[in-house]
Amino acid sequence: MTRKDKIKQFKTTFFSRGIISYLAVGFIALFLIAAIFAPILTPYKPNDMNLRNSLATPSIKHLLGCDLHGRDVVTRLLYGARVSLVVSVFSCDIGVMMGMALGLIAGYTNGPLSTIIMRYVDVQLAIPPMLFTITIGILVGHSILGLIFALSFGMLPSYIRLMYGLVLSLKQSDYITALKFANVKTSKIIVRHLLPNAFPTMMVTFTMNLGGTIMLESTLSFLGIGIQQPTATWGSMVADGYQYIFDRPMLAFAPGLCLLLVVLAFNIAGDSLRDAIDPRLRGKL
Amino acid sequence: MKNDPIIKVEDLKVHFGLTKGIARKRIGTVKAVDGVSFSVEHGKTIGIVGESGCGKTTTGKAILRMVSASGGKVYFHNQDVLSMKRKEHDKIKRKIQMIFQDPYGSLDPRQSAFSIIKEVLVADGKKRSAEEVTKEVNELLVMVGLSEEMGERFPHELSGGQRQRIGIARALACHPEVIICDEPVSALDVSIQAQIINLLEKLQRELGLTYIFVAHDLAVVRHIADYVCIMYLGNIVEMMDSDEMFTKPLHPYTKALISAIPVVDYHLEKTRKRIELEGEIPSPINRPTGCPFHPRCPYAKERCSKEVPVMDNTDPKHPVCCFYYKDLNKETNN
Ligand SMILES: Nc1ncnc2c1ncn2[C@@H]1O[C@H](COP(=O)(O)OP(=O)(O)O)[C@@H](O)[C@H]1O
Ligand code: SF4
Ligand SMILES: [Mg+2]
Numbered sequence: 001m002t003r004k005d006k007i008k009q010f011k012t013t014f015f016s017r018g019i020i021s022y023l024a025v026g027f028i029a030l031f032l033i034a035a036i037f038a039p040i041l042t043p044y045k046p047n048d049m050n051l052r053n054s055l056a057t058p059s060i061k062h063l064l065g066c067d068l069h070g071r072d073v074v075t076r077l078l079y080g081a082r083v084s085l086v087v088s089v090f091s092c093d094i095g096v097m098m099g100m101a102l103g104l105i106a107g108y109t110n111g112p113l114s115t116i117i118m119r120y121v122d123v124q125l126a127i128p129p130m131l132f133t134i135t136i137g138i139l140v141g142h143s144i145l146g147l148i149f150a151l152s153f154g155m156l157p158s159y160i161r162l163m164y165g166l167v168l169s170l171k172q173s174d175y176i177t178a179l180k181f182a183n184v185k186t187s188k189i190i191v192r193h194l195l196p197n198a199f200p201t202m203m204v205t206f207t208m209n210l211g212g213t214i215m216l217e218s219t220l221s222f223l224g225i226g227i228q229q230p231t232a233t234w235g236s237m238v239a240d241g242y243q244y245i246f247d248r249p250m251l252a253f254a255p256g257l258c259l260l261l262v263v264l265a266f267n268i269a270g271d272s273l274r275d276a277i278d279p280r281l282r283g284k285l
Numbered sequence: 286m287k288n289d290p291i292i293k294v295e296d297l298k299v300h301f302g303l304t305k306g307i308a309r310k311r312i313g314t315v316k317a318v319d320g321v322s323f324s325v326e327h328g329k330t331i332g333i334v335g336e337s338g339c340g341k342t343t344t345g346k347a348i349l350r351m352v353s354a355s356g357g358k359v360y361f362h363n364q365d366v367l368s369m370k371r372k373e374h375d376k377i378k379r380k381i382q383m384i385f386q387d388p389y390g391s392l393d394p395r396q397s398a399f400s401i402i403k404e405v406l407v408a409d410g411k412k413r414s415a416e417e418v419t420k421e422v423n424e425l426l427v428m429v430g431l432s433e434e435m436g437e438r439f440p441h442e443l444s445g446g447q448r449q450r451i452g453i454a455r456a457l458a459c460h461p462e463v464i465i466c467d468e469p470v471s472a473l474d475v476s477i478q479a480q481i482i483n484l485l486e487k488l489q490r491e492l493g494l495t496y497i498f499v500a501h502d503l504a505v506v507r508h509i510a511d512y513v514c515i516m517y518l519g520n521i522v523e524m525m526d527s528d529e530m531f532t533k534p535l536h537p538y539t540k541a542l543i544s545a546i547p548v549v550d551y552h553l554e555k556t557r558k559r560i561e562l563e564g565e566i567p568s569p570i571n572r573p574t575g576c577p578f579h580p581r582c583p584y585a586k587e588r589c590s591k592e593v594p595v596m597d598n599t600d601p602k603h604p605v606c607c608f609y610y611k612d613l614n615k616e617t618n619n
Contacts, residue, residue: 174391175401178452181349182405182459183378192404196395 014276017268024268027261035085038078046071046079046232055248064250067240069230073254076232080255083233084262087144088213091151096206098152099159100198106160107167108190118164121157129154133216134225142228147220151213162205166198200277204270211266218259234259289363290324291495292348292381292463297321297357299340299347303570315569317343319519320357325463325512330489330496332510332527334503334542340519340569341499342386345465348497349381350374361463379409382456386468388448392440398451399436402426406458425454430484446477453484457492465497470505482509503542507531515539518577519569521596525603535605537582537613576607584613 015021034041053070056062064073106117124132133154140146170176171194179189218235220226227233234255241251299318302311318340325331333341346352348359350367359366361377369377385391392401402422407413413421423433429450440448449469456464466485470478486509488494500506506513507527515523515538523536534540541562562581567573573580579589588608596604 174385174387175393177351178383178385178391178455179405179408180351181378181382182408182455183375184404184408193393193395197393 010276014272016275017272020268021272024265024272027265028269031081031262031265032085034078035081038075038082041078042072042075044072044075046076047230055244057248058250064254065248067237067251068244071232073237073250076237077234077255077258079232080234080237081258083144083227083231084214084217087147087151087217087227088210091148092155092206092209092213094148094152095155095159095209096202099156100163100195100202102156103160103163104167104190104194104198107164108171108194117160121160121164124157125161130216130219134220134223137220137225142226144227147217147226151216154216155209155213159202159205163198163202166201167194170194170197200274203277204274207270207273208267211263211270214266215259215263289326290360291327291362292497293324293358293360293363294344294348295322295358295360297344297347297359298355299343299352300355313570316519316572317569318347318354319569319572321514321516321519321521322357323514323521323524325495325497327462327495328489328493329512330498330510332506332513333497333499333516334501334506334513335516337501338569339516341516342467344516345383345467345497345499348465349378349383379459380461381463381465382459382461383465383467384449384452384456384469387472388445388452389440389472391452392448394440396439397436398426398431398438398440398443398454401451402436402454402458405455409459422458425457428457428488429454430480444477445473446480449473449481450484453481453488457488461494463495463497465499467499468501469498471500471502478505485509503530503546515542518567518572520577520606522578522606523604529603533603535603535610535613536607537584537610538578540613541583584609 048071050066050070053062053066053072054068056066056070058065062072062074064077066072067076102117106114133150136150136153137147140149176189176193179193214234217226218233218238221233221235222239224236224239226235229236237255238252238259241248241253241255245252297318298316298320301315301317303313303315304311321340321344323331323333333344335341343352347354348366354367357367361381364377366374366377392398396404399422402425403418406421406425407418422436426433426436431447431450431454435443435447438447440451443451452469469485470481473481482505485496489496496509498506498510507530510527513525513527513530514521515536517538523534523539525533525535530539531543534543545562567577567580573590575588575590575592576582576585576594579585582589586609592608594606594608596606597610598604
């Protein structure tokens with residue numbers, strides 16, 4: 001099979017859910033464009049107040065109106081996407097990489113170190129993740145860096161456990177056993193077989209987790225323990241806007257809808273990715 | 286010396302600890318292999334037969350040090366394998382290889398057939414040019430009855446039989462002297478089983494291989510093996526030349542296994558005596574006292590539940606582990 005065929009097959013399986021998968025990818029693309037090009041896409045600044053526009057209704061100049069402080073809602077949505085993207089990508093990256101490393105150590109060595117890691121996982125999993133993240137978030141203060149730290153720390157145990165299970169089952173598999181019988185180096189077995197075979201599952205979980213993390217970040221901001229005002233985040237926009245839910249429904253509805261769609265899009269993309277990446281499903285859907 | 290055993294297993298034991306809870310409290314022992322001894326001569330095939338769970342795979346893995354033995358010795362060319370240091374063992378490791386039961390789980394789904402074989406081939410650390418590697422891998426593919434083009438395929442693009450051939454080629458890539466075949470055909474269709482068996486026999490003739498052939502199909506074992514061990518619950522209960530397995534079975538368990546095979550001849554089927562085994566295979570966690578077979582043995586007497594029978598070596602080529610086998614054979618002969 002040539003490289004071209006492979007890419008073609010990847011596409012067919014990835015988009016096997018039809019219109020929904022196209023919509024999901026389209027929405028993720030929009031989200032990325034909004035986050036990256038926010039300053040070009042809008043003439044306003046997200047934090048510029050103009051009290052004459054306080055609670056302005058939608059118009060040509062302000063497509064979704066303005067909030068209490070007269071800040072353009074569209075602009076704040078675009079900049080909010082930025083925060084969501086940065087926070088979720090960084091915290092999931094850190095979470096997944098640390099989780100893979102620790103899970104690999106715990107699963108492959110199976111010694112005292114492994115026991116320590118897995119006990120830590122058990123302890124942290126006993127605390128509700130929301131509570132854990134909120135506590136860490138409060139401890140490290142209201143900054144993007146602090147939030148990333150809290151979020152990645154909060155998701156770490158689930159990644160460790162996932163990787164641990166994958167490594168345990170992979171290392172028992174006959175094809176790894178055969179390599180051991182043939183004297184293939186352990187480092188090669190890990191790099192060429194364990195990691196690549198664990199990667200698809202980790203990747204799928206990572207993609208789905210992106211949506212969940214955006215949601216969690218917004219929840220924290222909604223509760224006022226995330227990123228500090230006046231930085232625009234979707235969570236704090238919903239929190240600010242819902243006081244005017246009957247007069248100016250767009251203020252809370254627009255960021256809420258954005259959240260919903262992004263989370264949904266990442267989940268669908270995660271599912272499609274699993275189908276496309278898993279060679280056992282290749283060509284069957 | 287040609288007739289020295291190439292592999293000799295002496296009183297091999299593998300006990301797994303059963304643990305429970307965080308504290309890993311020991312709640313029992315699984316005696317998966319409990320004192321197995323046999324030896325194989327160069328170029329011969331020894332068959333190991335027994336119900337699933339009787340410790341066949343574990344025996345194979347213990348010889349390869351994939352699970353650690355709790356006791357006993359394994360000799361390869363008179364070298365004690367189990368007591369070797371890791372470095373020493375690494376040197377002889379490749380001489381003993383394994384073919385696995387499950388043709389699906391034994392190949393990395395992300396690797397082409399070519400790269401599966403190549404990876405194992407080059408792990409011996411010898412210097413080869415890229416062309417030499419390609420040539421050798423292609424030779425191996427042809428040797429197991431596949432075409433060179435098959436090398437490009439991925440496991441999911443191959444049939445069960447083709448996958449098993451790749452598994453065989455991978456084992457051969459180590460240039461082994463001994464191959465442990467762990468039920469290599471039991472996951473395959475009957476028509477393909479015969480092809481794989483023929484291939485294994487051809488390879489044995491051409492390369493002078495020694496096989497330890499694990500199976501639960503008696504007909505397959507009689508066909509390929511020179512000598513057969515019947516295993517029950519971690520023990521060998523009878524050993525004999527494979528020709529004698531059907532004509533002169535002595536142990537009650539062997540008799541039961543033989544009589545469970547359907548016979549095509551109608552008259553023979555009507556007249557022959559069938560021995561039905563009652564009850565489940567007892568688990569190796571709660572091994573019965575006395576003869577491990579006594580709860581299911583139709584000939585069991587009181588002594589069987591109290592004393593453990595030892596191998597009777599009256600006929601050194603046909604040892605049996607049963608108190609009463611001589612009496613039984615008088616009965617059947619009458
Ligand atoms: N790693 C292990 N831990 C505990 N018990 C095991 C382990 N591996 C195998 N066993 C037990 O040992 C017995 C023999 O297993 P196995 O050698 O796979 O049997 P067979 O290959 O003859 O079907 C079984 O009862 C099985 O449950
Ligand atoms: S020793 Fe007794 S129980 Fe065991 S096989 Fe012989 S007759 Fe049966
Ligand atoms: Mg087995």
